[in-house]
Amino acid sequence: MALLMFRLRSLLLFIFLVSLDMNISSAKISYNVLTYGARPDGKTDSTQAFQDAWAAACGSTDSTMIYIPKGRYLLGAVAFTGGKCKSPGITIRIDGTLVAPEDYRILGRAQNWLSFERVSGVSIVGGALDAKGSPLWDCKANGSNCPAGATTLSFVNSNNIRIDGLLSLNSQMFHVVIYGCQNVQVQGVRVIAAGDSPNTDGIHVQLSTDVVITNSSIETGDDCISIGPGTKNLWIERVSCGPGHGISIGSLAKTTEEPGVQNVTVKSTIFSGTTNGFRIKSWARQSTGFVRAIRFIGATMINVRNPIIIDQNYCPHNLNCPNQVSGVQISDVIYQGIRGTSATPVAIKFDCSLKYPCTGIRLQDVNLTYSNKQARSTCTNAIGKTSGQVQPDICL
Ligand SMILES: *[C@@H]1O[C@H](CO)[C@@H](O)[C@H](O)[C@H]1NC(C)=O
Ligand SMILES: *[C@@H]1O[C@H](CO)[C@@H](O)[C@H](O)[C@H]1NC(C)=O
Ligand SMILES: *[C@@H]1O[C@H](CO)[C@@H](O)[C@H](O)[C@H]1NC(C)=O
Ligand SMILES: *[C@@H]1O[C@H](CO)[C@@H](O)[C@H](O)[C@H]1NC(C)=O
Numbered sequence: 001m002a003l004l005m006f007r008l009r010s011l012l013l014f015i016f017l018v019s020l021d022m023n024i025s026s027a028k029i030s031y032n033v034l035t036y037g038a039r040p041d042g043k044t045d046s047t048q049a050f051q052d053a054w055a056a057a058c059g060s061t062d063s064t065m066i067y068i069p070k071g072r073y074l075l076g077a078v079a080f081t082g083g084k085c086k087s088p089g090i091t092i093r094i095d096g097t098l099v100a101p102e103d104y105r106i107l108g109r110a111q112n113w114l115s116f117e118r119v120s121g122v123s124i125v126g127g128a129l130d131a132k133g134s135p136l137w138d139c140k141a142n143g144s145n146c147p148a149g150a151t152t153l154s155f156v157n158s159n160n161i162r163i164d165g166l167l168s169l170n171s172q173m174f175h176v177v178i179y180g181c182q183n184v185q186v187q188g189v190r191v192i193a194a195g196d197s198p199n200t201d202g203i204h205v206q207l208s209t210d211v212v213i214t215n216s217s218i219e220t221g222d223d224c225i226s227i228g229p230g231t232k233n234l235w236i237e238r239v240s241c242g243p244g245h246g247i248s249i250g251s252l253a254k255t256t257e258e259p260g261v262q263n264v265t266v267k268s269t270i271f272s273g274t275t276n277g278f279r280i281k282s283w284a285r286q287s288t289g290f291v292r293a294i295r296f297i298g299a300t301m302i303n304v305r306n307p308i309i310i311d312q313n314y315c316p317h318n319l320n321c322p323n324q325v326s327g328v329q330i331s332d333v334i335y336q337g338i339r340g341t342s343a344t345p346v347a348i349k350f351d352c353s354l355k356y357p358c359t360g361i362r363l364q365d366v367n368l369t370y371s372n373k374q375a376r377s378t379c380t381n382a383i384g385k386t387s388g389q390v391q392p393d394i395c396l
Pocket of ligand 1: 138142
């Protein structure tokens, strides 16, 4: 018996050692933020500890991991910069929640809360980011002298980025921004903010190439996903939106010189109670910008105010739109397999530029109703065709 126990123990020890060895060889060098002085109490400012852990990981010549164990970590505005990093890949594994300061003014004038600039090969896995934005929204609602607010998480001028399984709560401004980046994968992200929170876009992509956003759910007060100038090869699949303003390409033509948006695919989306479904929006003024090769494929709309909309006459307060004509040429836009309910009688609205009409608009198998009645469509300066069943009757 004793011998058997001994054998069993050695066997277990053997298995343990083998698995330990496998961990060491396959896993990377790990930097735990606790060893750099972070405190999981939600009260002690851990900003410096996170910066020190980043500096250590970034200085390593191997792939590394920054580990954030369970607990709440108070963080002020932090910029994690690359440029001089030696590490070919840094995984930030978050089992805890990062919390912003209680006083919204501390982040309010910073552009970003957590920003990554000029980094390559960074992955964020898991974690929750609680930006505590609601007092700032209240301040804005009351029209007093409020700061603009910070984006919760931004990646700027960076490559080979992965965000996997993150939860972003109550951002002051945008939740996630991808700007000037190449090869970004966003997967299994959840965004939650009040339906009336101002400028709290879920994910904003701009000046970026090869971005994939999948399996994500976004409840917020502004755009679910907003797509800015200079976006190329964007793939969005299995995203649910609502409340919020829906998926929007634009606003474009903010500036006269502007790169275009091209090759965007949005597949299998669910919109519930959003202001818009698929929107393309530009200012009614001159611009070098354009929109081409866009595919909206497979969507369920539940009580959406403007399920399909192109609005090229955006000009709030009629200011700074001298001749009220958009320079943005929109072409080759496909809407396919879109069904559900519109919350207004006009389910499809194409309001395009007089100078550059929308061309190559294609609708296939679209069925949108309005309170079990026929919905309508309206078209201005739009050219295209339909195939399959399309309801409502289209004015192209
Ligand atoms: C500001 O407006 C919010 C509603 O958005 C309200 O709940 C709050 O009491 C107001 N705060 C002040 C200081 O007026
Ligand atoms: C998204 O979810 C689907 C279905 O659950 C799964 O098959 C797919 O692998 C997921 N995508 C990614 C990128 O993990
Ligand atoms: C469009 O983007 C997808 C990725 O989203 C890519 O696979 C495809 O090659 C691109 N098409 C062109 C014509 O660049
Ligand atoms: C469109 O959807 C409505 C409501 O779901 C349904 O009653 C109708 O049969 C559908 N029409 C077509 C052509 O599929």
